Amino acid sequence: MKILSNYSLKHLNTFGIDANADKYIFYTSEDELKSIIESDQVRDIPVLILGGGSNLLFVSDFNGVVLHSGIHGVEKVQDNDQEVTIRVGSGVVWDDLVRWSVDNGFYGLENLSIIPGNVGAAPVQNIGAYGVEVKDVIDKVEGLYLKDASHFVISRDECQFDYRQSIFKTSLKGEVVITYVYFRLKKQPGFILDYGSLIDEVNKLGEITLENVRQAVINIRQSKLPDPEEFGNAGSFFKNPVISFTQFLDLQNSFPGIPYFIMEENSLVKIPAGWLIEKCGWKGKSIGNAGVHHKQALVLVNLGNASGNEIIELAERIETDVFNAFSIKLEREVNVVGF
Structure with missing residues (x-):
């Protein structure tokens, strides 16, 4: 177990935002976690459960206790x-x-x-x-x-x-x-390969095997998504919106090339948020030190020393433009802390 005060979380969030926690506790077993809770160290104060920090955006320091799991196996x-x-x-x-x-x-x-x-x-x-x-x-x-x-x-x-x-x-x-x-x-194959370009990428690698499906997914993701070591990011910043089939048909009349994925017996349709954002002209654009990735518009990036508030400002501008253009409200996938 490790307990530290006024601890920097910059290296523990993939956006690379510089934020401190009043207290940081790293535990390596369920028994250690149990002793932390029973010692009242987390009673009546804000608690943040931290994993890999890949779905977090800090807009301020965290005035509470961060619990960070080191339970392996x-x-x-x-x-x-x-x-x-x-x-x-x-x-x-x-x-x-x-x-x-x-x-x-x-x-x-x-x-x-x-x-x-x-x-x-x-x-x-x-x-x-x-x-x-x-x-x-x-x-x-x-x-x-x-x-x-x-x-x-x-x-x-x-x-x-x-x-x-x-x-x-x-x-x-x-x-x-x-x-x-x-x-x-x-223990037996049951591949799902009909989403996006996955089957095409698998076929480039040869036979349909477990190893080739994994490698195909890796190839596609790495071709689209930035390395957090180069540009801080949290992967997909927004969820892909799910709309009614009626709303989709209306949109398809105005935008015949709109990509889509039909869900739940044709009653709902998922639309790629990245396509909506790109259509609004945001792909590759930036505001200050916060930007939209030039290969995948669904990913917002820290171009240098961006603050969490800069990234939020960019997200809000994107949300407004998408709603005005498509009447679709984007929902954030990341967990904003301190907003």
């Missing part, structure tokens, strides 16, 4: 001819888990390759990419309540998963700390 808890269930520590780097699953011949996580962040954040955000959401492979989630350190286990159905949504962002927000996530992975 991948353990098989059930194994048969068809599938395997694994228990994974919340502090495990997400892509390390994906690589481990592919190396072991387990199917289900490959489309989620090189998404930044840690395992503990995956169910909170219900991360997703290329037609797959993490809810498709989660079995249950384990952790502690902040009020009394009592233990919980929440099943997949109880997690109330939706598009980039879960119970951990609604009724349990700020109430619990996730310590372990259980995943149920297949």
Whole structure:
């Protein structure tokens, strides 16, 4: 366990925003976390649960306690001819888990390759990419309540998963700390390749294999997304908006080339937010030290020493222009802290 005061979080958020926390606590086991909660170090003060810092934007210092998981380990808890269930520590780097699953011949996580962040954040955000959401492979989630350190286990159905949504962002927000996530992975192929250009990229690599699907996802993401070491960013800043089929048909009349993905038996349609932003002329543009990435308009970047407020100002300008042009309200995917 490590406890530090007035601690800089600049190296712990992928936007690279310079912000301090009143107190920073790094723990490496559920027992350590339990002792922290029971010692009243987090009672009646703001608490921020920090994972990989890949979905955070600080607009001010954090006047409270940051809890940062260092719980590691991948353990098989059930194994048969068809599938395997694994228990994974919340502090495990997400892509390390994906690589481990592919190396072991387990199917289900490959489309989620090189998404930044840690395992503990995956169910909170219900991360997703290329037609797959993490809810498709989660079995249950384990952790502690902040009020009394009592233990919980929440099943997949109880997690109330939706598009980039879960119970951990609604009724349990700020109430619990996730310590372990259980995943149920297949031992037989069941690829999902019909999203975007994924199948074309896989075909370039040869046969449709677990390794080639992972590599195809990596190739596509790396061709579009900036390296946080070069330009601070949090990946997709906005969610892809989901609209009614009627609204989509109206938009399609005005914009025949609009890309889309039909959901839920043709009743809802997902529109790429990056396309909307690019159509409004923001791709590659900047305001001060905050900019829109020149390859992927869905990604806002720190071009130098941007403040969180500069990035928020840019986001608000984009939101206004998209709404005025398409009557679609963009929703932020990042968690803004201190706003």
